[in-house]
Amino acid sequence: MTDTQAVQTPDNVAPVLVVDFGAQYAQLIARRVREARIYSEVIPHSATVDEIKAKNPAALILSGGPASVYAEDAPSIDPALMDLGVPVFGICYGYQCMAAALGGEVANTGGREFGRTPLRVTETDSVLLAGQPAEQPVWMSHNDAVQRAPEGFTVTASTEGAPVAAFENLERQMAGVQYHPEVIHTPHGQQVLTHFLYDIAGLEPTWTAANIAETLIDQVREQVGENGLAICGLSGGVDSAVAAALVQRAIGDRLTCVFVDHGLLRAGEREQVQNDFVAATGARLVTVDAAETFLTELKGVSDPETKRKIIGREFIRSFEGAVSEVLGDRAASGQKVDYLVQGTLYPDVVESGGGTGTANIKSHHNVGGLPEDLEFELVEPLRLLFKDEVRAVGRELGLPEEIVGRQPFPGPGLAIRIVGSVDAERLATLRKADLIAREELSSAGLDSTIWQCPVVLLADVRSVGVQGDGRTYGHPIVLRPVSSEDAMTADWTRVPYDVLEKISTRITNEVAEVNRVVLDVTSKPPGTIEWE
Structure with missing residues (x-):
């Protein structure tokens, strides 16, 4: 599969390109841009300036990534990218790359920050941070930090470990933040992206x-x-x-x-x-x-x-x-x-x-x-x-x-919900368990709450049980209820205990081959929604 086959920009649409530096959340950034009703897609950081120009981008967003900007093998950006006349927004690693390419200073001073971090807005006239609290929590994940902003950029926020946590240059239509505005743990993150897209880049919300x-x-x-x-x-x-x-x-x-x-x-x-x-x-x-x-x-x-x-x-x-x-x-x-x-x-x-x-x-x-x-x-x-x-x-x-409004169901069907080989008997077992789970979740009014609930048969696993005063050696069934917006990230759904109890009781009573029901409480990442 070539890149052209994988992603082809819609006709007459100038995309916001998310340049992916190996971030966990590159696709989520694109998703947030689309929430602002502007078309966006992800491209690899290896794309050349000419390849990027050919896509006629409306703006560029440089994603986070795991590297250090001054490491010898670190991915970098061509400084010529900053001279295209295209609005640019940097996030975390992409923010540091942007600062370095424009003549700023990035260093590791030991002030690393991970997770929820207090941010102080230091410039009340900031366009990027307009209307936001002077102090707010943001989600950080960095070892290095921008120590000096590029010439012509106004520093608009700081944290204890990042003296230059945000900057902007309205004339050049450029801005950036050290933290991750795309994740839900940054409460005002969507507002930051919207300010960049609408008020700094000057884009119109036409992706409806x-x-x-x-x-x-x-x-x-x-x-x-x-x-x-x-x-x-x-x-x-x-x-x-x-x-x-x-x-x-x-x-x-x-x-x-x-x-x-x-x-x-x-x-x-x-x-x-x-x-x-x-x-x-x-x-x-x-x-x-x-x-x-x-x-x-x-x-x-x-x-x-x-x-x-x-x-x-x-x-x-x-x-x-x-x-x-x-x-x-x-x-x-x-x-x-x-x-x-x-x-x-x-x-x-x-x-x-x-x-x-x-x-x-x-x-x-x-x-x-x-x-x-x-x-x-x-x-x-x-x-x-x-x-x-x-x-x-x-x-x-x-x-x-x-x-x-139907819950997603994979094209390969129950074959990828059987961990092990597939045969008619195993399919019949899973089909009965799946029907019970769907019936009870619907009866409890949870269809609109749960994005998807794969029911998985661990066909190559057996466990000892006691049913009818006798020993059984049956298969486990896994319930995987998840909540999501777009399937790129997901969290496990907190199904009420009484509903889980009904599902478990019915499955172990009505499906003879099953003697144990377990609940998958893993988010995505690290787990995918389906088990296979």
């Missing part, structure tokens, strides 16, 4: 659901052309449904949706997909029953990356097999289906290592899991969007809340 939808429809129409035929891999989740609705709006009945029942679905999923989506859109839907094929190919496979790649490959093979049915009468005229629509999102691309210089956390079946001999050209209208933006676009297109 209506504009996004209109732009994406135009792009699809241009890509597929006037006569192209497309099929969409419909999974029943939010992403593929919104992608399908966008493409249908662009090319009409030249789109056919293909739902592959791979046998890895939750209870009732097939019926729900067939009924809800067709009723909401009127789109043509072809269902392919491929459960036996998928289970055969997955037999004995326990490695999660291998599972994902097998599922990605078999998805494509299923679509290829459905082409004759999709074409119908068009086959006689020599037409063929050239385009495959997928609901790939920006977090999918990022976690698969696509185009940002980030590590490959896991290959999503629709990104890193596709076969090399793919016969279709991919149409991925949501590739630059976060989940909440996808939901907003879905509502803009008129999709019902039953679809756009």
Whole structure:
């Protein structure tokens, strides 16, 4: 996958580019910029000045990172970047790089700061910090600090360990902070970013659901052309449904949706997909029953990356097999289906290592899991969007809340919620446990509170239990309820104890193969939302 395939800026949109220096939160910075209704994307720090200029950026934000600016192998910025006439904002390491490139001084004086830190606003006329308390908590993570601001910059804040904790130069449309405004632990952080974007960079908030939808429809129409035929891999989740609705709006009945029942679905999923989506859109839907094929190919496979790649490959093979049915009468005229629509999102691309210089956390079946001999050209209208933006676009297109508000469910289905190899018996066990958890969470009114609740079967683990006065040796089930805005970061959801008790009691009573239910209380990072 090339960088161009991974991230392609929407037409006629000047992006705010987040230059990633290896930060934990680079994608979160982009997410916060979009919260201000301005389009943003992440690029690696290795991008050249010419490559950055070619993207016609509206502004640059330099992210944090783990290095020291004066270390020999530290990533740095080309000073020419500061002379592009583009507004620049630095955060933490990016702030230090910016200061050094502009002639300021950065040093390690032993005054390192980590976590919540008191900040003092020292310049009452600051535009960046306007309307904020004179003393406020911020989230710090640094060993080095700016000791002297570049010439022409006004120092606007300080902490005990960072004498120059913020600076700005309104004439050059530049500013920066030593702390992390993008994280929720900095209460006024979003206000800082908004002041930079609106009041220093002079940008307008035009990245709205209506504009996004209109732009994406135009792009699809241009890509597929006037006569192209497309099929969409419909999974029943939010992403593929919104992608399908966008493409249908662009090319009409030249789109056919293909739902592959791979046998890895939750209870009732097939019926729900067939009924809800067709009723909401009127789109043509072809269902392919491929459960036996998928289970055969997955037999004995326990490695999660291998599972994902097998599922990605078999998805494509299923679509290829459905082409004759999709074409119908068009086959006689020599037409063929050239385009495959997928609901790939920006977090999918990022976690698969696509185009940002980030590590490959896991290959999503629709990104890193596709076969090399793919016969279709991919149409991925949501590739630059976060989940909440996808939901907003879905509502803009008129999709019902039953679809756009649905909790995410992975394309590989229950296969990646079984830790171990996949077979029909293990799927049946997990399917029963998953249904119980969903029923009890819904009954407790928690559907809108919980972003997602994967139910995981530890198929290769057994533990001793006592049921009916006898010894059992059953599998554990893991509950993984999480809260999130965009799936890039997440926290575990504090489900009431009485609800957890009901879920545990029902699962251990009703699912004979399970004798233990446990709760995953790990945030993301360090854990991902899914176990595999």
